[in-house]
Amino acid sequence: MTTDMTPPLLSLENLSVGFTRYAGATRARTVTGVTSLSLDIAPGEILAVIGASGSGKTLLAQAILGILPANATVSGRILFDGTLLDERRLRTLRGSEISYIPQSVNNLDPLMTVGRQVRIGLDPRTAHEQQRALFSRYGLADDVGRRYPFQLSGGMLRRVLFATSVRDTVRLVIADEPTPGLHADAVAEILGHLRELSEGGASVLLITHDIFAAIAVSRRVAVMHAGRLLTVEAASGFTGHGDDLRHPFARALWRALPQNEFSPEGEQWHSS
Amino acid sequence: MALIVRDLTFAYPGGEPLYKAANLRIESGTVVGLTGPSGTGKSTLGALIAGDLRPRSGEILVDGLPLPRRGFRPVQLIHQHPEHAVNPRWRMRSVLGESHRPSPETLERVGIRREWLDRWPEELSGGELQRFCIARALRADTRYIVADEMTTMFDAITQAQIWHMLIDIVRDRELGLLVISHEQALLDRICDEQLPVDRLQNPHTLSPEKS
Numbered sequence A: 001m002t003t004d005m006t007p008p009l010l011s012l013e014n015l016s017v018g019f020t021r022y023a024g025a026t027r028a029r030t031v032t033g034v035t036s037l038s039l040d041i042a043p044g045e046i047l048a049v050i051g052a053s054g055s056g057k058t059l060l061a062q063a064i065l066g067i068l069p070a071n072a073t074v075s076g077r078i079l080f081d082g083t084l085l086d087e088r089r090l091r092t093l094r095g096s097e098i099s100y101i102p103q104s105v106n107n108l109d110p111l112m113t114v115g116r117q118v119r120i121g122l123d124p125r126t127a128h129e130q131q132r133a134l135f136s137r138y139g140l141a142d143d144v145g146r147r148y149p150f151q152l153s154g155g156m157l158r159r160v161l162f163a164t165s166v167r168d169t170v171r172l173v174i175a176d177e178p179t180p181g182l183h184a185d186a187v188a189e190i191l192g193h194l195r196e197l198s199e200g201g202a203s204v205l206l207i208t209h210d211i212f213a214a215i216a217v218s219r220r221v222a223v224m225h226a227g228r229l230l231t232v233e234a235a236s237g238f239t240g241h242g243d244d245l246r247h248p249f250a251r252a253l254w255r256a257l258p259q260n261e262f263s264p265e266g267e268q269w270h271s272s
Numbered sequence B: 001m002a003l004i005v006r007d008l009t010f011a012y013p014g015g016e017p018l019y020k021a022a023n024l025r026i027e028s029g030t031v032v033g034l035t036g037p038s039g040t041g042k043s044t045l046g047a048l049i050a051g052d053l054r055p056r057s058g059e060i061l062v063d064g065l066p067l068p069r070r071g072f073r074p075v076q077l078i079h080q081h082p083e084h085a086v087n088p089r090w091r092m093r094s095v096l097g098e099s100h101r102p103s104p105e106t107l108e109r110v111g112i113r114r115e116w117l118d119r120w121p122e123e124l125s126g127g128e129l130q131r132f133c134i135a136r137a138l139r140a141d142t143r144y145i146v147a148d149e150m151t152t153m154f155d156a157i158t159q160a161q162i163w164h165m166l167i168d169i170v171r172d173r174e175l176g177l178l179v180i181s182h183e184q185a186l187l188d189r190i191c192d193e194q195l196p197v198d199r200l201q202n203p204h205t206l207s208p209e210k211s
Helices: A057-065 A087-093 A114-119 A127-137 A142-146 A154-165 A184-199 A211-217 A248-255 B042-049 B092-097 B104-110 B114-118 B126-137 B156-173 B184-190 B197-201
Strands: A010-023 A027-041 A046-050 A072-080 A098-101 A172-176 A203-208 A220-225 A228-234 B002-010 B019-027 B031-035 B057-062 B075-078 B144-148 B176-180 B193-196
Touching (some): A027 A057, A027 A072, A057 A072, A057 A203, A114 A127, A127 A142, A127 A154, A184 A203, A184 A211, A203 A211, A211 A220, B019 B197, B031 B042, B031 B184, B042 B197, B092 B126, B104 B126, B104 B156, B126 B156, B144 B156, B156 B176, B156 B184, B176 B184
Parallel strands (some): A046 A220, A098 A172, A172 A203, B031 B176, B031 B193, B144 B176
Antiparallel strands (some): B002 B019
């Protein structure tokens, strides 16, 4: 299991995220995105967070990174390395010790060569050298650096996203849906890269709605639903009929998969 | 009774033809899966069958009649993102009313609660909105349904609930269903037959093979 003795790298304490939204033209109301969530990640751990779209998992990532939209209100505390992670600390850690692999390849700049995008934030004296090292790590040929995003395939762009995010100094990687709509081989490759990061000592927060990807690389799986963290399950519980899963929602989710029972039960989780 | 696609050709302006003489047959009362990598024309075929796009040549016959060019279409397309398929400034009652007024029994069967009818699209989850899109498509004269990545965005429980509901209705009403999905396990679970989209190129393929 997790290393209970080592202090966590990242701690979320009672984190809540809310929004002010307009329904129709004038009716303002507060929408809750994440409700009092508490969670720890150990150094070197890959922790998966699963949940449907709208369950609040991307907001969780954005809250940690301090990149929530302006109309969001956050309460609770985020500790990194035992110290409060505030805006000032984030400015120095973001991109060096805390990195983000975004969900969409549209996060790349379409008008800049991918080599230049990978060199952003690197020491200009060694940037080219580091870029070459990152390219070889992620299986990209050197001449790819001179190309623009539109000239690359979806799979190559995924690797470029990794190369833009991963630095030698990184201690926490937040990967938001890194495997959407990809073929099994491409998924396995990406999960391999995440495993490599964790073997190098970095913690990885893997946000996904693919349970199989989650259990392939992580030991613990946090399950979110409607903005709440319902349970943190051992990845090993997602097997057979899911009898070892502690929370009924986790069991219902597992049994509903077409690979398993395709069971439509779990009705009580969908009453709004 | 069947939906028959015969010698269909289509290309986007300036693009290579996606199909040359594609053939496809969906018997009413059956569930047919369309498989293949992204970018090979699965969604385009769905839009052609539903009449949202017009083929360059070839014919689409719905129970023996050509696809009508105007008015209600007997082939209804259900999209991946329901929030983009409803008017955000209409209440759900009007969203349904654009097509018809489903009976209380139909609404119950599809899993729509009466109080949702007075809500705005924004106030419903993706799964709840998708149920409205399904109810809207289920007019009495609907004969075939194309479900294009219909539950890709939802969690497994919502996915299972929606498919169980729709397939029961398809069987009862003897509708035909074309399922477009990249999730093989889902297709294996729900389809009577599966057809790889590249097989459509073969002019000798007149009916999908048993999977």
